[in-house]
Amino acid sequence: VTMGNWLWSQQFFPMSLVLADDGEILQASDGLKNKFSGDIIGRNILSVFDVARPRVNADNLDLASRVHSLFLMNATDNSIAVRSQLCRGDYEGEERFFLMGAPWLSWIKQNAPTIDLDAADFPVHDAQLEQEFLMNSQQDMLGDLEELTDNLRDAKDQAQQADKAKSDFVSHVSHEMRTPLNGVVSAVNLLGKESLPTECQQLVEIASASSAALMDVINEVLDFSRISSGSMSFENVDFSPTRLVKDAVLMLSSSAQNKGIGLQVNYNDDIPPALVGDAEKIRQVLVNLIGNAIKYSDDGEVTVKATSSAAADDSVSIRFEVADQGRGIGEEDQKWVFEPFWCKGAGLGVNESSTGLGLSICSQIIDKMNGSMGLSSKVGEGSVFWFELQLPVGEAQQEDLEVASATKQEDKNFAGRILLVDDNAVNLTLGKLLIERHGLEVSCASDGAEAVEKATSGNYDLVFMDIKMPVMDGVEAIHPATVTHCGTDGERVGSG
Amino acid sequence: MYGMINKAVKAMVQKDFGDEIWEKILAESGVPDDSFLTLRSYDDELTYALVGASAKVLELPAESILEVFGKHWVLHTATESYDNVMSATGSGFIEFLENVNSLHDRITTTFVDYRPPWFDVNRISDNEIELHYQSGREGLSPFVRGIIDGLAVRFDSEVTVTDTKSIEVDEGEHTVFHILCEAA
Numbered sequence: 150v151t152m153g154n155w156l157w158s159q160q161f162f163p164m165s166l167v168l169a170d171d172g173e174i175l176q177a178s179d180g181l182k183n184k185f186s187g188d189i190i191g192r193n194i195l196s197v198f199d200v201a202r203p204r205v206n207a208d209n210l211d212l213a214s215r216v217h218s219l220f221l222m223n224a225t226d227n228s229i230a231v232r233s234q235l236c237r238g239d240y241e242g243e244e245r246f247f248l249m250g251a252p253w254l255s256w257i258k259q260n261a262p263t264i265d266l267d268a269a270d271f272p273v274h275d276a277q278l279e280q281e282f283l284m285n286s287q288q289d290m291l292g293d294l295e296e297l298t299d300n301l302r303d304a305k306d307q308a309q310q311a312d313k314a315k316s317d318f319v320s321h322v323s324h325e326m327r328t329p330l331n332g333v334v335s336a337v338n339l340l341g342k343e344s345l346p347t348e349c350q351q352l353v354e355i356a357s358a359s360s361a362a363l364m365d366v367i368n369e370v371l372d373f374s375r376i377s378s379g380s381m382s383f384e385n386v387d388f389s390p391t392r393l394v395k396d397a398v399l400m401l402s403s404s405a406q407n408k409g410i411g412l413q414v415n416y417n418d419d420i421p422p423a424l425v426g427d428a429e430k431i432r433q434v435l436v437n438l439i440g441n442a443i444k445y446s447d448d449g450e451v452t453v454k455a456t457s458s459a460a461a462d463d464s465v466s467i468r469f470e471v472a473d474q475g476r477g478i479g480e481e482d483q484k485w486v487f488e489p490f491w492c493k494g495a496g497l498g499v500n501e502s503s504t505g506l507g508l509s510i511c512s513q514i515i516d517k518m519n520g521s522m523g524l525s526s527k528v529g530e531g532s533v534f535w536f537e538l539q540l541p542v543g544e545a546q547q548e549d550l551e552v553a554s555a556t557k558q559e560d561k562n563f564a565g566r567i568l569l570v571d572d573n574a575v576n577l578t579l580g581k582l583l584i585e586r587h588g589l590e591v592s593c594a595s596d597g598a599e600a601v602e603k604a605t606s607g608n609y610d611l612v613f614m615d616i617k618m619p620v621m622d623g624v625e626a627i628h629p630a631t632v633t634h635c636g637t638d639g640e641r642v643g644s645g
Numbered sequence: 646m647y648g649m650i651n652k653a654v655k656a657m658v659q660k661d662f663g664d665e666i667w668e669k670i671l672a673e674s675g676v677p678d679d680s681f682l683t684l685r686s687y688d689d690e691l692t693y694a695l696v697g698a699s700a701k702v703l704e705l706p707a708e709s710i711l712e713v714f715g716k717h718w719v720l721h722t723a724t725e726s727y728d729n730v731m732s733a734t735g736s737g738f739i740e741f742l743e744n745v746n747s748l749h750d751r752i753t754t755t756f757v758d759y760r761p762p763w764f765d766v767n768r769i770s771d772n773e774i775e776l777h778y779q780s781g782r783e784g785l786s787p788f789v790r791g792i793i794d795g796l797a798v799r800f801d802s803e804v805t806v807t808d809t810k811s812i813e814v815d816e817g818e819h820t821v822f823h824i825l826c827e828a829a
Contacts (some may be wrong), residue, residue, distance in 0.1 A: 202750045204763040204779065219750040232754055259757040280755060291685055298680045 155240070161272045162249035164231045167240050168194060172210045175245065180270060184229035194248075198222035198231070201256075212246050213237075220248055223256055229264060230256040232277070251275045255284070313378070320374040323367050330367060332575040334360045339582055369506040373489065376513045383517060387543035388428035390420050390467060394455050397435040405443050411450035412439075420457045421465055423543030426518065431538070434511040435469055438534045441507065442473035449474030449531070466539050474531040483526060487512040511536070565610035566590045570600040570626070572618040580613070597621030646692045647756070648681035653722040654695050655679055657714055660721075666702060674698035686758045689782065708787040715791020719799055731799075738802040738826050739774055742766050762789075774824050781817040793822065803827040 155176065159165060163180035172194045182189065189197050195207055202221040205211075216237050223230035233250025240247070252270050254277040271278045337357045345353060375381040398414050405412040435453070442451040454470040478486060485491045489509040515522045515536045526532035567589050571577050574595070581591045592607065594600040598621040600614060616623040658667045671679050674694040681687065696714070700707040723731055734748045735741030742764060749761035762780035769775060778789045790806065797804035808823035 202753050202761075203746060219747065219754070221750065221753055253754070255755055255757050277754075284755065287684060291682055294682055295685070298682075302678060302680070 158249070161274065162233070162251065163270050163272065164229070164233060164250045164252055166194070166233075166248040168212065168246040168248065170212065170246070172212065175240070181229065181231070184264070185224070185226075186228070194222075196225070198224055216246075220250070221253055221256070223253065223260070227261045230261070251277065254278070254281055316374050316378055319370060320378070323371045323374065327364070327367050327371065328573070329575070330360060330364055332579055334364055335579045335583065339579070366504050369504050369510060372510045373506045376510060376517070381514075381517070383427045383430060385425050386428060387423045387425055388431075389422060390424050390455060390457075391416055391422075393428055393432050394435065394453055394469070397432050397439060398453055400436055401439050401443060404440070405451060408443060408446070409448060410443055410446050412443075413450055413452040414454075415452055416455035417457065420455060420467065421542045424465065424467065424540040425543045426538065426540045430514050430518070431469075434514055434536060435471070437507045437511050438469075438471040438536075441534070442471050442475065442532070446473045446475030446531075460539050462541075464539050464541050466537055468535060468537045470533055470535040472531065472533040477528040477530050477532055478524070478526040479528050483524060486524065487522070563587050563589050566592070566608065568592050568594060568600060568603055568607065568609040568612040568614075570594045570597070570612065570614040570618070570623070572596055572615065576615075597623055597626030600626050646687060646689055647683070647759070648685045648687055649683045649722065649726070650692055651679075651681040651687060651695060652683060653718055654692070654699070654714060655681070656721065657717040658699060660717075661713075662703065670695065670698045670702045673702055684756075686756075693784075707784075711785065711787035712791035712794070715788040715793075716795040716798070717791075718788075719792055719795025724799070736800075737828065738796055738800040738804060739766065739768070741796055741800065742774070742776060772826050774826070776822040776824055777819065778822065779814070779817070779819045783818050786811070786818060786820040789820065790822070793824065797826075800828070 155167070159178045159180065163178055165178040165181065166174055167176035169175055174189055174192055174194055174197065177189055185197075194200075195205070195210070200220060200222040203215055203218050205215070212235065215235050218235050220231070220233045220235055222233075230253035231248070231250050232253035233248040236247045236249060237244065238247055239245070251272065252264075252266055254266075254271075257264050257266070258281070268278075334357070337353060337360055341350070341353045341357055372381070394414055394416060398412055402412055439451060439453060450473075452470075452472045454472070455467065456470075457465045457467045460466045482491075487508050490505040491509070512522045515538065518538055520536055520538035522534075522536040524532055524534045567584055569577060569580050569584065569591055570593070571580065572595050577593045577595065581593060584591050592603060592609070594603050596618045597614070600612065601621070603609075604612060614623045614626060655667060658670060667679075674697070676691055676694055696707055696710055699705075699710045703710065730748060731741075734744045743766045745764050749763075753759050753761060760781055762778060762782075762785075765777040765779075767775040767777070776793075778786060786809070790809070793804060793806060796802075803826070805825045806822050807825055808821075810821050812819040812821060
């Protein structure tokens with residue numbers, strides 16, 4: 150390269166340097182020299198520039214190993230940054246290194262935006278200006294996206310808050326509906342046990358069936374609301390899986406009988422006598438599946454099957470299956486069957502109704518127990534619904550669990566004096582009637598203070614007390630200090 | 646680090662372990678949301694938090710997570726989004742490693758705040774190299790180990806890392822991988 154060539158090359162590489170092997174700057178392009186207030190000729194490149202790329206060793210610059218590399222460097226005083234390529238060639242008769250380049254635009258923009266640059270600093274072959282245009286557009290897009298993301302996040306938060314408010318409302322309303330409906334169900338049941346004229350008896354049966362159906366709907370809505378909000382709690386108790394199946398089948402045997410549908414139970418012998426899990430929830434799921442099988446069958450049989458196989462760590466994998474010979478579910482509808490509010494394709498009869506929540510609740514309960522649930526079905530041939538759970542083997546004896554379960558179901562008669570405390574007059578009336586039917590003597594109180602007064606003067610064997618009450622609530626009424634005044638040494642048991 | 650890294654961590658977890666596990670990891674990490682923007686620069690701590698939370702939730706050492714992530718990075722993220730650039734960088738395992746600095750150089754030209762690592766390849770024989778990895782960041786050598794595995798798959802090569810040693814540095818880390826490579 151002659152001096153003439155060097156000057157000519159600056160049209161294409163406005164930011165260029167000629168270096169000696171040790172990095173001494175021998176020559177610089179005018180475009181580059183103009184950016185510095187002082188003279189850079191004769192100084193070492195590493196005293197003028199910080200080199201970002203490639204990685205260079207200040208003690209051994211070794212430029213020869215970096216020939217053809219891209220050099221990205223900024224002046225130590227931030228007066229310019231250069232993007233260049235290292236080359237080797239002749240300069241006025243000597244082999245020298247050349248750094249041929251242009252301003253490093255993205256660095257300057259970020260770190261020293263006040264540096265004056267003009268179009269002549271970027272020759273046509275250097276695409277940095279075009280790139281800069283694209284990067285600016287990209288940056289604008291990024292800003293737009295961030296704004297959009299913020300808006301979406303706000304909308305999501307609002308939607309979640311609205312959803313929660315709706316769930317809370319549904320839960321609250323369902324709860325408020327359940328309390329008086331409990332009164333209706335209990336009153337109608339008690340009425341049904343009286344001797345009534347045939348016509349009245351029929352009306353009572355209609356009222357009983359309708360109120361029970363309404364109670365089922367409300368319970369499903371409450372369960373769905375609890376499980377959706379994550380407030381449904383699960384317990385671990387010893388239970389007999391075979392007893393659980395028998396109980397579930399027993400609950401629905403009269404429904405099956407009324408429709409002329411056979412109800413079979415089938416389980417293998419090696420099912421452990423006791424498992425540990427939430428027996429009530431498992432029974433709820435099983436009852437729902439058996440109930441559906443009966444509901445959607447016009448004839449034939451419903452078979453309930455339980456099988457188990459060994460799993461790790463003293464656990465077993467237990468599988469419950471409910472097979473029917475009913476209407477079946479089409480392949481497309483099977484994808485939606487566990488979705489909430491799904492009723493389409495269920496093949497409901499003229500007088501049948503459904504909230505479409507039952508299977509969704511079941512599948513979510515099983516999911517919360519880390520189990521799995523599924524079905525196989527063919528239209529016109531029937532369905533098999535199943536669920537599998539991995540549960541620890543329990544320690545209780547089969548006989549104990551059988552006795553516990555049987556005791557629970559027995560209708561027993563007792564003798565003794567009961568104090569019933571509730572601020573709800575309907576609950577008091579119905580509760581008194583229900584308890585008296587078991588041969589017990591019942592007195593009533595409508596708040597905690599009255600309860601304490603009666604308990605102090607009367608001799609009661611058991612006190613049933615509500616918690617939320619006016620004047621004195623249940624918690625205060627059973628406080629040790631209050632109980633001492635009552636002169637009782639009875640055990641306090643939690644109530645709802 | 647750029648959003649593309651965090652997006653890739655998310656994609657890897659979702660692909661290998663499912664959406665639910667990712668939600669658990671995100672909650673564990675304390676990162677407020679996972680709508681990462683590819684070209685936005687995020688604090689390094691955010692990426693480390695995601696990796697740490699992944700290790701906790703998946704009950705695996707963080708090093709293993711980074712190794713799997715390195716492999717995922719080559720075989721999925723880089724290949725799916727930047728395959729032309731990957732192809733231009735090399736057509737064989739060793740050639741790619743020799744040119745990877747050029748790839749990073751070009752990215753540095755454009756992206757501000759981009760702090761790429763530096764790789765030196767010392768050829769010992771035709772099929773044996775020493776790969777020097779130097780970075781201003783700490784703890785990412787297992788990620789590079791995963792990248793080596795990913796590149797072996799990309800170039801259909803039989804690659805064995807026979808030795809890994811650390812060289813003490815003032816800042817970041819410097820790791821040397823001794824690698825045997827047989828093209829399949």
